[in-house]
Amino acid sequence: MKTININTTLYSFNSIDDLPVNIQNLMNQAIEIRSKAYAPYSNFQVGAAVLLKSGTVVLGSNQENAAYPSGLCAERTAVFSAGANYPNDEIVCICISASSTLKDTLQPIPPCGACRQSLLEYENRQKSNIPVYFMGKSGEVVQSPSIQNLLPFIFKEDSL
Template identity: 35%
Template sequence: MNKKIEVTASLEVIAKNDWTVEEATLILKAKEILELAHAPYSKFLVGASLLLENGEIFSANNQENVSFPVGVCAERAVLSYVMGNFPNTKPIKIAIAAKRMGEKGYAYVTPCGMCRQMINEYEIKFGSSIEILMLNGQEEILKAKGIEHLLPFRFHNLNG
């Protein structure tokens, strides 16, 4: 007899007028930092801001390189910096905003596979979920309460 494994994933949609102060701050910082991205090839700017349990917020943007795929995503850039410098401070929330260079409106993006796996790594390390806030084109937040909602069959147990 074959078994079936099912996983349910969900995102919460939050209208701009319902954002908390914390959500608005994280999205604003992601929007600001994306303007400084180095994206001369794709012209696609991404910013990410990360809230730590101590209340500090750090931000980073995507950094492209002519030698694809040497560039780094905004999410991995901010996580690498923070976890390299504050390895014992738990990340609580990450916000992501993106847009095409020269355009006013924002694009809807989710973390790529490598970024999802990296978020997963720090959820494992700290034993708690990292909330993921993704800005869409209508300036709503799509909120995942943890990486399992974006990466349901994630690689997370080398022993099982």
């Protein structure tokens, strides 16, 4: 047996105000689109804003369904829309904000595993890192310089 150590570096900002201005603007768009989430079952609203190299911003919010697996997370809604409508435009970064209508969500909430895998597909495809900024309703913001930091044992095309 051998030990495998995984090291990753994430960055923490006390609030949106501590982010670079362009990321503040993107996160504010994620917060705004979060209010348009369709989340009658979980009462958990998520907004995502994807910045493309061209400067285009693609937004997404979670969309639930009574048949739970049929819904889609905000991150995948946004990134799949970007991939469908701007297939040759590289993703520069993504900002995510999540909140509950039932309680305060003040801790940063990262993307779920399925979203991490989906985002990683785009990172691998464009052969460059996609920084991810995530937060709860308000407060601390965490930044990961790469999706791979959030999903260290990656499954990709050469795994097939």
